[in-house]
Each structure stands twice: as C-alpha cells, then as structure tokens.
Amino acid sequence: MKKFTASFAKMPILPLLSFFLFLTFANSESHSLLYDEEHAVLLKIKQYLQNPSFLRHWIPSNSSHCTWPEIRCTNGSVTSLTLLNTNITQTLPPFLCDLKNLTRLDFQWNFIPGEFPTSLYNCSKLEYLDLSQNVFVGKIPDDIDHLASLRFLSLGGNNFSGDIPASVGRLKELRSLKLHQCLFNGTFPAEIGNLSNLELLHVFSNHMFPPTKLPLSLTQLNKLKSFYMYESNLVGEIPQTIGRMVALEELDLSKNGLSGQIPDGLFLLQNLSILYLYRNSLSGDIPGVVEAFNLTELDLSENNLSGKIPDDLGKLNKLTYLSLYMNQLSGTVPESIGRLPALTDFVVFLNNFSGTLPPDFGRISNLETFQVASNSFTGRLPENLCFYGRLVGLTAYDNNLSGELPESLATCSSLQYLRVENNELSGNIPSGLWTSLHLSTFMINENKFTGQLPERLPGNLSVLAISYNQFSGRIPLGVSSWKNIVVFNASNNLFNGSIPQELTSLPHLTTLLLDHNQLTGPLPSDIISWKSLITLDLRHNQLSGEIPPAIAKSSTLIILDLSENRISGQIPLQLAHMRLTNLNLSSNNLAGRIPSEFENLAYASSFLNNPGLCTDTAVLNLILCDSRPQRTSIDRRSASHAIIISLVVAASLLALLSSFLMIRVYRKRKQELKRSWKLTSFQRLSFTKANIVSSMSEHNIIGCGGYGAVYRVGIDDSNFVAVKKIWSRRKLEEKLVSSFLAEVEILSNIRHNNIVKLLCCISNEDSLLLVYEYLENHSLDRWLHNKSKQAAVPGLVLDWPKRLHIAIGAAQGLCYMHHDCLPPVVHRDVKTSNILLDSKFNAKVADFGLAKMLMKPEELATMSAVAGTFGYIAPEYAQTTRVNEKIDVYSFGVVLLELTTGKEANHGDEYSSLAEWAWRHIQVGTDVEDILDKEIKEACYMDEICNIFKLGVMCTATLPASRPSMKEVLKILLTCSNPFTNGENNVGFYDSIPLLKNSKWEKQVEYYTDDD
Template sequence: MKKTTSSCDKMPILSLLSFFLFLTYANSQSQYSLLYDQEHAVLLRIKQHLQNPPFLNHWTPSNSSHCTWPEISCTNGSVTSLTMINTNITQTLPPFLCDLTNLTHVDFQWNFIPGEFPKYLYNCSKLEYLDLSQNYFVGKIPDDIDHLASLSFLSLGGNNFSGDIPASIGRLKELRSLQLYQCLLNGTFPAEIGNLSNLESLYVFSNHMLPPTKLPSSLTQLNKLKVFHMYESSLVGEIPEAIGHMVALEELDLSKNDLSGQIPNDLFMLKNLSILYLYRNSLSGEIPGVVEAFHLTDLDLSENKLSGKIPDDLGRLNNLKYLNLYSNQLSGKVPESIARLRALTDFVVFINNLSGTLPLDFGLFSKLETFQVASNSFTGRLPENLCYHGSLVGLTAYDNNLSGELPESLGSCSSLQILRVENNNLSGNIPSGLWTSMNLTKIMINENKFTGQLPERFHCNLSVLSISYNQFSGRIPLGVSSLKNVVIFNASNNLFNGSIPLELTSLPRLTTLLLDHNQLTGPLPSDIISWKSLITLDLCHNQLSGVIPDAIAQLPGLNILDLSENKISGQIPLQLALKRLTNLNLSSNLLTGRIPSELENLAYATSFLNNSGLCADSKVLNLTLCNSRPQRARIERRSASHAIIISLVVAASLLALLSSFLMIRVYRKRKQELKRSWKLTSFQRLSFTKKNIVSSMSEHNIIGSGGYGAVYRVAVDDLNYVAVKKIWSSRMLEEKLVSSFLAEVEILSNIRHNNIVKLLCCISKEDSLLLVYEYLENHSLDRWLQKKSKPAAVSGSVLDWPKRLHIAIGAAQGLCYMHHDCLPPVVHRDVKTSNILLDSQFNAKVADFGLAKMLMKPEELATMSAVAGTFGYIAPEYAQTTRVNEKIDVYSFGVVLLELTTGKEANRGDEYSCLAEWAWRHIQIGTDVEDILDEEIKEACYMEEICNIFRLGVMCTATLPASRPSMKEVLKILLTCSNLLTNGEKNAGFYDSIPLLKNSKWENQVEYYTDDD
C-alpha cells in the first residue's frame, strides 16, 4: 500500500524554507545597510578632506540617500561613480577614495588639484573610467600604471606631467580611450601603445616638450582606432605607409609637427575617415590622386610643401565641407568638379601657384561661407554666384591677375563681413549695395582700376575702408559721417577733388587717415576734436592751402603727419613741435618763420625742404640761418681788434703752461681713446653701425628713463628709428646694473616672438652699456592708461575696449610663449603696464627683461635671493618667500587686466589697498562689476566682455598660486572673448564656452606664506 504525505506533514518543511529565506533576506538587508553606512561615512570624510567646499553643502549626515546627490551615481544601492567637474578643488585627492569599494567611474577634470599621480587609486580594483585632466598634477606618469587593469578610459591631459609616456600603458588591454594631451612630457613615445587592441581614440596632442620622435609603426596595428589626435607633439620623419591599414579610423590629426616625405596613398583610401588634418608640417610631393575616403568632411593640408595639381578626385568627395590647401606650392587650375560639391562651405587655397580662371560654379551648388584664393595667379572674373545662397562671410582674392567687375550679386550679400581683392586688374563701378551691407566690416580693394564716386551713405559697421590706387573721383561725400566705427580710411592715389568735408572729422575711432596723392583743395579742417584716436594723417601731394591749424597739434594720439607737396602757408605751430612726432613731413609748401628749436634735430632732416620762407637757428637741418639780432655783426666788428690783442697775450701766457702739461694730455688722450673703444654684438642683421648709434645720442633724443637708465630714440636709415637704453653712470650701482643688463641680453637674444620686443644688438665699452631695440611708436601702455602725469604725446587719449583687448591678447601671447614654449621657461618677474610697449597698430610687446630668471626645472620652484619688482604687481607669495615660478607673472598680468578694465593704477585701488586687493574686496561684497569699470570704455555692446575680463583679472590675482590659471588658459579666454567681439556674437554663452570662468567661486581668503610652506 502506497504511503501518502498529508498537508499537515508538509507544513514543517514549508515553514523551514520560509524561515531560511527570511534569514537570507535579513542578512542581505543588514549587509546593504552596513555598506550604505560605510559609504556615507567615506563621502563625508571626502567632503572634510576637501575642506568643506560650498558646492558640497548638501552632503550632510542626514538620512537622505547619498545616491540622490548629483555628484554620486549608484548601482544596486552602492556608489559606483564620483564626479566633480570644474568645482575649484585645490586639495589633493583623498587617499581613502578607494574605500568606496565598488567605484568604477572617477571624474575630477577642470580643477586645481596639485601633487603627483595618486597611486592609491590602484586600490580601486573595479575602476574603469578615470579623468584627471586639466589640473595641476606634476611628476611622472607611474611606470606601474598597469595596476589599473580594468580601465577603459584614461585622461591625464592638461596637466604638468613630465618624463616618458610609460610603456606599461600598453598593458591596459581594456583601454578604449587614452588622452595624454597638453602636458610637459619630455621623454619617449612607447611603441607598446600599439598593443592596445581595443583602443578607439588616442589624444597625445600639444606636448611641446616631447623630443623629436617618429610615429611608431606599431600604432598602425590599432585596427579599432577611430580617433587619433597627435598634433603639436614633436613628430618627425615620414607618415608610415601602413597607416592605411587602420581601417576603422574616422579622425586623424597629425598637424603642427615636423613630418616630411609624401602623404601615403592608402591614407585617402580609408573609407571611414571623416577628418584629416596634416597642416603645418613639411610634407612634400603631390596630393594622392586616387581618393575613396568618401566620408571626408574636413581636409586640411595647409602650410606644407605640397606641389603638383589639385586632384580631380577631390571633386568626388560629396560630403566635403572644409577644404584647406593654403601655403603650399600647388600649381595648375582648380578642378571644375570641386566647385560643384554640394556640401562645400570653405574653400581655402591662398598662397600657392595656382592659375587659370576660377570655376564659375563656385557658390551655385553649396552654401559657400569662405572663399580664399589670394596670392595666386588666377585670371579672368570672379565667379558670379559666390553668394547665391546668402551665406558668404569672407571673400579674399588679393594678389592675383583677376579682371572685370566685381560680381553684382555681392551688392545684395547681407552675410558678407570681409572683402579683400587688392592688387588685381578689377575695374568698373562697385555694386551699390556693397557700401551699405549691414555686416560688412572690411572693404579692401586697393590697387585696382575701379572707377566711380563714393556713395552718400555707408553702413556704420565698417571698420576698414581701403580704396587706394584706383580711379575714384568726385568729392568725398558728406555721408562719411556715418562711418562711426571706421578705424582705417585709406583713399590715397585716386582722383578725389574738392575740400576735406568737416563730416570726416567726426569719426571717433579713426586711427589712420590717408588721402594723399589726390586733387583736394581748400584749407585743412580746424574742428577736429573727435579725432581722439588718430595716429596717422597723410594729406601729401594735394592742393591744400591755408595754415596748419593749432587743433592738429592737440590731437592726443597723433604720431605721423605728412602735409608735404601742398600750398600750406603760415608758421609751424609751437605745440606741434612739442609733440615730437615720430614722422613729420612739411616739405614743399609755402611755410614761413622760424623752425621751433624742438624740431632742430637730425630726425627731422628732410621734414622742411623746399620751404623758402623757413629758417633755423642752427645748421643741423641745413636750412637758412635766422638773423634774429641785427646788431650782432656791428658789435662783432667793433670788438674784433680788442679780441685779437687779448688773444695774443693769452696765447703767449698759455704757451708755457701747455708745454708743461703736454705729456699729461697725451697720456689722458690715450686713456680716453681706449675708453672710447666700442664693441658691437649683433643679434639681428643690421643696417647701421655702432658709430650711427653712439654719435646720435643726445639729450634732445631722450624719450624715457627709469631705474636702469635713459632711453633714446635714434634715427637710422632703413628702420627709421631704434630705441637705445643706456646704463646710468653711478658707480655704486655698477655691478647690479651690469648684471641686470647681461640678463636681459642673455634672454632676449634667444627669444623670437612677435609679442616680445626685438633686441637688435648690444654695444659696450669699459664704462658703458647700450642695448638697441626696435622702436615702438606708441610707447608704453601705462602712458595711455594713467590719468595723471601723461606725456604730451598721449595726453587726453582714450583707448577703446577693442584696442585694450587687442593689447591684452598680445601681451598674453608673449608671456604664454615665455612660460610654455621656451626651454627652459622664462619668468619675467616684472610684468607691468610700463613694460608693455605698443607699436603703431597697438600690437603689444613685452619688454624690460632685466629682472627675468631662467627656470631650469619647470616642475620645481626656484628661489631668488631678493624680491625684485614693482609694488602693486608683486604676488603675495613672492613678496613673503621670494619663491619664483610662472604664477607670479600670472598675478602681475592679472593686475594689468584690472588696470585695463577699471582705469585705476596698480598701486592705488583706494586709499587703503592696492588694485588687486580692492578688486577682490568688491567681488566678495557683491558689488555690481559694471559700477567699478573705467568710464572711458563703458559701452553697452562691450559691457559683458569687459566684466568677464575683469573677473579673469581677479582670478589671476588669487592669493593661492594654485588657484590662478596658467597663461595658456588666460590666453584661451582672451582669444574666445576676441572671437566673440570680432564675429559680432552675443556673449550670453560666454561662461558656458569657458569652463574656467563658469561657476567660478570667489571666496578665496588672504593667506600668508612662510618659508616653511
């Protein structure tokens, strides 16, 4: 009989099972609760380690789940991701970070985290994603970094890591993205990276300090690599042919290196390739003629040595938007097929040897935005349909042999911003709508055969109107008064007649006015009060009459004046003489009277020729001498006989005395001749001799002086003028000054940059030192900014905001070059407005390196024996510990930015503090920035940009050096601001475009340093 189990018998078994499940659930809940509590405690310790920053105020011990905090992501209730991007962290990473045992994702990019690579991250055994980019890490990337075996993403870019890229990175087999860009890596590039079989993106660009290295052929084995950016990384040699085996490649950027040889043919056969940048190398040969990379959208091969023709096959790239081939040696015609590419927006081929006519279909099939064909040998007409779709922004076709009229369609092209067609054979009238195009800022049509008259109306956005060497005629219209933003007006060498209209004198931003070689008549305008920015005025070779108005001498910025070859009469105003213009030409006129003594200088030797009514008091200018004392001749005749008798007596008496001291005179003469032996050390090719310099130094030529000597302006032939700095003759300071001068010579003779003053030569002898520099017409920045004690040359002048921003960018470029591109880096130590010099176009050049110091090791702090610099510009850590690194220059440059935006002097924020402290205090108490800006530059269209640059100045003057940006970051922000200004874009997204400014905190308190810090 079969035995059955009753329901009562089953009950104990079910109960036991339920009890077991309950115990399992309770145990898991207990473990979950324990893990939660542990992680919560770790997170609160992290907050404490970071010194309780305000952005973590919501991290509290309350019962709210930390998995809801925005910096945290959880999986199954456990922390797996920690993200703190651009939060102004200045402390090291917490060493107990890996107590979050399930952490897979760590992202601390765009902070100010110092120290070496945190090797305690090796304890994060599950870590897959690590981003420490854009911080202040130093030292080497560890050789045992392969301990992070699970990493699929690693970004260490934008730091100060140095040394080798470790071969151990090649053992991170799971790695899909590797980013080592913008570091100071100065060792080898390991072939082992070619072992990363899963790698999809590789960024190793902008490592300026990498030694020259060939592109490892092992990289061509990375068959999964899609993005490869290795520009500015000291690559040399040829591009490996096997790079064509990287079939997955989508983006390749090897620009700004020193690659040579030919472009591999297989590179253009990569069917997934969409971006190819090989610009600024030394590549030669022809562009591959067979092209099957049909996904290409961006192709930039500019600034190489490529030759031959532009391949017809490029016209098969139907997705191509951007084609840049400029500055090569390409020849032949432009293929017709390229003009019919439907996606093409930018066609850039200037500076080549291209010829023939331009395909007429350009612009007809695609929304063309940029068309740059300048500096070639093109003939025929410009394509008629360049602006067919209304998108054309820039047209540059200068230096060709183009003929015919400008396309009529340009007259209705409202998108056009720049038109440059100088030096061609273009003719006819200008399309009428072009003069009033709403977005057009530059019209440069010099050296053509255009005819017609200027219109009665212009659009006010024009900043450059350059129409010289054409056949324009008629009067200058009254409508020029609408050109309120014009900076350069060049209408020389035309057929303009009539008088200079008074409306032309109402242009407030005009810096250059060239109306020479026309048929203008009548007097010079006298009511020119609006020309506050005018620097150059050339009215020569006309038929102007009347006198030189006193108002011209009162123009605050005027530096070049040419009124020659006219019919101007009267005397030379004394105030004009006091301005000491760099270039003055009043020759071939009807001027009369005495030349002011201030102008009796060899620098003006050709300024007064062919004025029969002028005379001078000396023979310096080789003009007729003035006879200001009619009785002088009679008095001299009457006393001549007495003088002869007295002379004979004196001569007899002195003869014996002179013979007694003859030997002493000979001895002294020989000694003086030895002292006069000058030695010239040249750093450039010179067009003058040491005799030219030494013989021309006089008190009349002194243009400045300071603690290190007087500065002279000396006229030379080809360079017009040079500036000569001479050491003071105080023996007490001799050692210090000589040392300082030699430091300046050592640094400047090895530095070549457009924004650093050019040292031409050094002239020395036993008791003197001379440094000869290029001469900069607009002197130093402080003379333009200071409200008091201005020299006459700039008194009353106003620097508008675009000029100030341009000056800031130029100075920043010079300092950025010193800090990041010089090896070893150079720290200036005395950055200030008086050491920023300006040329005629207000390009800034950093000067006076007498205090500069070469840093032998960029990762270490050098210590100076004594503090040198200028009060108001000295960083606090430098003043208290004499520690020197690049951040002291950043502090000083921040003060310069504050001066540019507020108009205040560096050492006078108010009666209680210097400018940097004053600015910080206003930020901390919440002052509206607009209320403290310089009244002279307050314009609604620039206000937000000026406020942003003021804030940048405050960031640069942070008390903690680690909280200050680098000069590279400062320059990036300034350039972004300039691009917004140039493109006329609104600034609503300015903060968003610059992570350094976005969400910046201003709570830094003043801290004091000791030598033990």
C-alpha cells in the same frame, strides 16, 4: 531541473519564507555596511583635501551622500566622483579606490601635482578617467594597461613627458583617448593601431624645450646665438598601423613635430569624419586614393606638403571644411572641388597654386569662407561665390586675378570682409556691395578699380582701404554717415575737391590716408573734432591755407604729414606741444620762426623746402633767423604803425575778455565753495587739498588714464605731484568707485621703492582724486617707443644699461607684490605705460586700478571680466578669466621683449602680438641678434641682451606652469647684470634656479585666418 523544482515545491512554507527573509536582511545589512564605508571614504577624501570650502556640504549626517552634486550612485553605491575646476593642489588621495564600485572619475582643470597615480589600478571597474588640465609630471606608466576596463582616458594639458607608452595600445576597450598638450618627446607608438574600437584620438600640441639644448652655464648661454626654445618633440612619422583603426571617427594630431608622409590608410578609414594634421612637418603628396567618404573636416595646413590636390577629394560629398593653407602645393584646383555639395569653407592661401579657379564654387554649396590669397591664380573670381547668400569672407589678395568683381557680391548681405588687394582687378565696384549690410572690412588696394565713392557706406564698415586705384571725383559729403570707420585709406587715387568738413565728425577714425591725390582747399577748420585720430597723411596734394592751431587739441594724433602741398602761414606754436612721433611739413609755403621745441635732429627732414622758414640754431640746416636781410626804414615805419593799431585793438579786446573772465571765475569759485572736499592722507604732506583742487587746469594735463585725466600740479617752486582725476558718472559710478577704492586700498598698504607712492586721496560728490609722487621721466613706453619729446633729444637715448636697470626695478616691485605682501597682490595690467621713471631712471610700478588682492597665497581668483591691454594679456586669462601671479609674469615677459627688440606689444600682423612674433622667429631658428633693437646693439652688451630676450620668451609661455615666478625672474635679471654674483665657482645661469631648469617649454600660437 524538473526534479529540483519538484523537491523545492515539497519544502514547508514557513522555512521557505524564513529563508527569503534571511536573504533580504543579509542584503540590507550588506548594503548598509557598504553605504557607511563609502560615506567614511568620502569624508576622508574631504579631510585629505584639507576641508575645502566647496565641499562644506560633505558632512557626517543622515543625509545621503548620493544627493551630493559631485557624487553619482547606482543601486545606492558610489559609481561616479566629479571634482573638476575646484583649485585642488594636493595629489590624488591614494585611497580613492576604496570606493569599490567606482566607474567614473573626473578631476580635470585643477592643479594636482605628482606622477600618474598608480593607486588607481585598484579601481578595477573604472571606465572613465579624466585627469586633464593639471600639473602631473613624469612618464605615463608602461603598465597603464592595468586599467583594462577604461573606455575613456584623458590626460591632456599636463606635464607628462617621455614616450607615449606602447601599453596604451593594450587598452582594448578604449573609445576615446586624449593625450593633447603635454611634453611628450618620443615617437608615436605603432601599437596605437591595435585600438580597433577607438573612435576619438587627440594627441595635438605636444611641445617641449629639448634638454640637449638647455644651456648649462652662463658661458654656454652667451654662446647660444640661434635659440630653438619651442621645438615640437612628438616626432617621427605617423605609423602606418593607424590605418587599422577602423572605428576611428575623429583624429587630431595637429601642432606636433611629426614628419614623413601621410599614411595612405588614413584616407581609407570609412568612419573617419574629422582629420586634423595641421602645423606639423609632414611632406610629400596628399594620398591620391580617398575612400573616407564620411569626412566632414579636413585640415592639412601648415606643413611641407607638395604636389597637387588629388582629384579624389572631389568625391567627399560630406566635406564641409577643407584647409590646406601654408604648404607648397601647386597646380590647379580640380573642377570637382568646386562642386562639393556640403563645402562651406575653402582655405588654401599661401601655396603655389596657379590657373583659374573652378567657376562652380558656391553655385552648388553654401559657401561661407573662400580664402585663396597669396597664390598665382589668374582669370576671374568665380561668379557664384555668394549664390546662396551665406558668404562671410572673401580673401584673394596677392594673386594675378583680373576682370571685375562678381556681380553676385552686390546682393551678398552676409558678407563681412572682402580683401582682394594686389591683383589686376578693374571696373566699377558693384553698387550693392557699397551698402552690404554686415560688411566691416573692405580692402581692395593695388588694383585698377574706377568710379566714385558713394554717399553712404555699410553701417558696420570699420576698414575702408582703396589706395592705388583709379577712383575719382570728390569725397562725398555723406561721409558723415560712416560712423564706424576706423581706417580710411584712399591714397594714390584721383580724388579732387576739398576735404569735406563732415569727415571730422567720424568718432572712431584713427587712420586717415588721403595722400597722392588732387585735393585742394584748406584743411578742415573743425579739425579738433577728431577725437581718436592717430595718423593723418595728406601729403602730395594741392592743399592751401594755414595749419589750424586747433589741431593741437587732437590729443591722440602722433603722425602728421602735410608735405608737398601749398600750405602757408606760420607753424602754430601749439603744434610743438603735441606728442608727435612723426612730423613732416616739408615742401610747402610756410614762413616764420620754427618753434624751439622742434630744433633737434629728430625733425631734421620735417621742414625742408619751405623758403620762408628760419631757425635759431644750426641743428636743422635751415636759414638762421638772425641772418635774414634787415628791413628798410620805410618798412620799419609801416611796421610801427601796424603794431600801434594792433595794440589798441588788442587792449580793447583784452578789457572785454577780462570782464568776462572775472564774472566766470566768480561763478566758478562760488560753485567750488559749495563742494565739500575730503582729504585722506597716507604720507606726511607739504600741501593742502586747496593747493591741489585749485591748480588743476587743462594746460597741465600730462596724460589720460583709464577713467580720466592725469595732471602735473606744482606744490611749491620746485616740486610737483601727479593727480589722477576720476569722474563719477551715472552709469559708470559703481564701477569707477570700485576701481578707485581698489587702487587706494592696495597702494595705501604697500611700501616699496619700486612701487609708485600714493600720497593721499581727495574726493567729493563729483570727483575722485588720487595724488601720487611725480616722476620726471614719465612712462617707459614714451621713451621706448619714441612717444616723448625728451626721448628724441640727442644724448638721452634709452641705452641698454638704463633698460636693464629699469627691468630690474620693475621686477623688484612685482616681486615684492607677489612674494612679500600678505595677501599677495596681482597687478593685472603690467605694461610699459604703467612703469614710471624718476629722474635717475628708477622704475616704479603704477596704476593699480585693475589689481586684485588674493585671499590666500597661490589661490586663484576668478574675475568677472577680462581687463587689460592687448598684447599683454596672458592666454589663460583671456580664455578663462582665472587670475594668479603668473598673468603678471606673462605681461612682464612682454615688457622684456619690448626692451630688447624696441617693438610694441601689439607688434605682429593684425591678429598677433609681440610675444607670438618672437616665438615664430625662434621656431624658425632666427638668429636672436638679428631681431634686437638696433639702438642697443652694442657688442659689449650683446650676450646680455640676448639672454634677457630669451627670458622674455620664457615668461610668455602659454601654460602658466611653464613660466618662472617673479622671484626667479628677478634672480636671472640680477645674474645678467652681474654674472659673477653666484660666487667663485660661477654656478650656471639656470642651475641655481631649479624650476626654470626643469620647467615646461610649451607654446601654442594659433595662426588666425581672416575669418577668425
């Protein structure tokens, strides 16, 4: 070295300087050449992606591409390319690796098709690769270990299938591996245990329709009775080698089909902090030796685990979240679990636990949720559950708990929900609990609580359920302060006194259950104030007086039960015009003639045990009015005098009323003349704007839309139109006008027999009117869910041929919107109430106020907010507000489920929908025939109905790519209605529809716990 330095020092200065200048110039030339090459590659990528608008700033100019937001450079060379959530629909450019120094590549949340791009093997320096949430298909290549430098790999949310290749275990540099939400249908590779540097492993939610069960023909489909559509296919056991992954910090294998026992080595990984194994088929005991002392979250719920909770779990001093619900665990909860210092969430409902709960729960830790429902616990609830004032939720229903509620709950201002139904709890409610600041759900049904209701309740309280207890006294006058109450269930108690008038002032009340008490006095006279009430149950009390006619103005009321009281007088005629689905006035003192609208079998038990009632027909099995005893001549004379007096009084009142009305009409007409109505027609009309405006009154309101009332307006002796009136109000004006214009724009430009016909629009400064054709049979939901008087008439049942005819009609309308309109139209609010029926039950899609026209076919638009109806909203729309035709397919799938099961879209528990309910039945192998609507279960249609049910489940797949298009849905419906439309060879039911034959069958259903 010294010799070299000496010789270098003897070199002449000028040649040495020239040498360094040459190196600098050569390096500059090389750098410039690399820059130009990379710039050209980036412009080539833009051209390959068909010059999308989001890359319009990628231009051949002197500006450095290293300043582009999608690019990151190191030493002037491109090392990172990020194009996430940009709606890319092309395959990855095969020349990406011409960016020779690329270390990071992120293309997540696009629609990139094709198989895994092996051209990426040429990116020898690639360390970070994210291709998640795309539509890749096929297998992950067996030689993926060519990407030897990878430290981060995410391929989740794609259609990758087959096995997870063993070669993944040769990516020794990996720190994070994400293979979630794919279609893997093999076992878990043992070679995964070789990733000794891996810190994060996500392989959750891998579901697929098993190919061996896919029906190959219509005949085979008809024979399929038990339908296992969503079967978990990442199967087998968790390999024991996973215990060798000593660097592992986060492991999520949830929502798969894994079976067998939990490897003992998992609980020995000392770096492990998060372990999710929930919703699998794991069995056996929880490992008894636990040394994973860094565990903070442990979720083993929804498996088949048995045995006891190991005592060693009580050593996990960093554990914050312990979830073991929906297993078969038994025994007592170890005392040490109650003393875990970091524990915030203890969730063990739906097991077989017994004994008393550890008394130290909450005293040492900052407990937030405590969920022990549906077990066999006895004794008292732990006294210190809210010791630190952070408890949010307590659910302990369906146990054998006794004693009083803990006094600590009286000062628990953080508490939001309390559910302790069906226990043996007793005593008074702690006074402070009645006024807990944030309490929204208070459910203590079926216990032995005593005491009286307080004058004031928490301002956030929406559900108060105290039925089947021993509460007494009067319902307090201070009930008017319960402004946010939605459900008030106080049935089967000892309440007395009258129903306070103040109760009618609750604006959000939908359910009022006061049956089986000792209430007296008349019904509240201001009953009209109940603007939101749906269910009113006052049966089995001692109420008296008459039924106030004003009750008919409660437009939302559909269930009314006043039976077993002392109510007298006549049945108000107005009651017959309500849309009641359940009416019970039996066992009272009512008299007079039953309104003719009630004379059908739907009300056969509604009027029993009222001796003074009579009917004009024998349908109700009551006394006929014409057969009542005749009155004597004295009675007739008395009646005549009474009638004459009544007529004189009535005539006087009528004269005064007429004068008043004439003055009012004159003023109203004078105001009308000041208005300037503008009519824009889209069809040839047989009426004028004056016909419409002058005929709109309260008595011909037939429904309420999203922004106003809907009227039935006669335009001649036999024809009617439907008028949707939208009121323009200050704060909502811009939104209302926008919705109005959207509906006008769409409906005025599309023509189809299965889309409601818009005749014209009428507007002025105050109101916006849409005039449609009138459809005699109203909406599908009023028939399907018995919300219409007509639907209850014998002989007019919505049988299966009518239902299939309706499904085909609605599908034809949606198919036209998606595939024949340019640009395509997405409805965004497909539901049974927006499918209208004419006199022949032809279906027409209606209400386009939420629709969105797409600028290009298959282009996604992002809406500013989710709009729609619970039960019909596609999961991706609710989560990302991304809109395309597949959200309509999801909603239509829910309609098919309603048609076949007869249940409503929000059917399920308080957190789930009909689609999730249907999936859960399929997951456990329920015979499809057992869950169909009893009204249509005819043998000759059974196979057809089963097929349409399965189609409904197919349409409600979680991933949009798994759903068929409306064109394919329509083809299936037509095939079902005529199984021989495919010709003499009877091509298979699915064989003629390639997309459905190979589609992704995946469904994620979150089992929301009460704290969600």
